[in-house]
Structure formats: C-alpha cells, structure tokens
Amino acid sequence: MHYDTGATYFANIPGAQVDDVESASRSAAYGGVTTVLPFWWPPKGERLAVFLPRSIDDGRRRSYVDFAPHCCLWPDLDQIAEIPQAIALGITSFKATMGYRHSGRMSDGYYLAKQMAAIRDGGLMMVHAEDGNLIEHLPSSRWSPPRASWAAPCTSCT
Incomplete structure (x- = not known):
C-alpha cells in the first residue's frame, strides 16, 4: 500500500503520509485483514x-488489528x-x-553495514535497490521497455 515516498497509493504527496495506524488498520479490518505491516518513517534527524x-x-492505543512495524531508515550513519x-x-x-540523488546517495558499503547490523541481532533488512544514474538517464534516452505481444500499445509514450 505504500510507495517509497511514504504516501499511500491514493495520494502521492511528497513528504506527507495520508494514513496513520488507526486509519490503515481500520481499512484492513474492513477488508478482513487481521495484521498490518506499516512502513514507519521516523522524521529526519529524530533518533529511533x-x-x-x-x-x-500509538499503535497499541489506536490500531484495530495486530501490527508488526517495518522501520524505514534514512541515509544516516547514526541509525x-x-x-x-x-x-x-x-x-x-x-x-x-x-540510488536517488535527492535522497543523498550512500555507498554500497554503507548499506552492507546496515544490513549486517540488522542480521547480526536477528533482524531483516529490505534494501530498496535502484541505480540512480540509470533511473535519471532513462527519461532523457527515450528508452521504452519491450512490450509483450498481448499488451496494448502505449498511445501516450511518443
């Protein structure tokens, strides 16, 4: 339900999160989902x-279902x-x-250090891996991915 921006799929507002533990868990409960994994983004600079x-x-007081938070980490060595x-x-x-220039690129070694710290103590690290240089190049190259023969042609991709 979340994009990398921390916003829900129905409102991609940079820097804002539309749902909270109460509204997200209520929506889940209406759909019969009994456990949610919210992506928790600490405010930049705030210690975990x-x-x-x-x-x-907050989750214990306001959630309608069980929750198991997925803690998102910023490019911050102290974390x-x-x-x-x-x-x-x-x-x-x-x-x-x-990968993205605006988020402050860090080295592969930095991400390996985060992953090893999590694994060492029994955690799991999900790395949202992109190649920022490639991502920034693709729009200017006018490259289009190949389409399956059954896919409708893109009329707005010209």
Whole structure:
C-alpha cells in the first residue's frame, strides 16, 4: 500500500503520509485483514530510540488489528548503531533505500553495514535497490521497455 515516498497509493504527496495506524488498520479490518505491516518513517534527524517507543505506544492505543512495524531508515550513519535497540523493542524488519540523488546517495558499503547490523541481532533488512544514474538517464534516452505481444500499445509514450 505504500510507495517509497511514504504516501499511500491514493495520494502521492511528497513528504506527507495520508494514513496513520488507526486509519490503515481500520481499512484492513474492513477488508478482513487481521495484521498490518506499516512502513514507519521516523522524521529526519529524530533518533529511533525516541520515535519507535512513541510509535509503538500509538499503535497499541489506536490500531484495530495486530501490527508488526517495518522501520524505514534514512541515509544516516547514526541509525546503524540504533538497530540493536530497535530490535530489542521488537522491531525486526527494516527498510533502506538507495540510488536517488535527492535522497543523498550512500555507498554500497554503507548499506552492507546496515544490513549486517540488522542480521547480526536477528533482524531483516529490505534494501530498496535502484541505480540512480540509470533511473535519471532513462527519461532523457527515450528508452521504452519491450512490450509483450498481448499488451496494448502505449498511445501516450511518443
């Protein structure tokens, strides 16, 4: 239900998140879903030790269903040291993004360090891996991916 921007699919507003634990869990319950995995993006610069306990408390008070947070990490070296504390709080699923110039590119070694910190202490790291240079090049190259023979031709791709 979430894009990399943290916004729900029905409102891609950069820097804003339309749903919260209450509305997302209520929607899930109406659909018969009993557990949600919300993507939690801490505000830039806020320590996980502050953000996670507050968010867990909010979830316990306001969620209509069970939840298992997926903690998204910013390109912030200090967050690597906080991963064991997050795991001690019960957060075992993490996300790191890479590749986009506007988000502050980090080296592959940086992402490996985050992943190893999570794995070492029993967590799981999902790396949203992109090649930023390639992504930025494709629109200017006018490259179009091949289409299956059964797919309708794109009339707005010219």
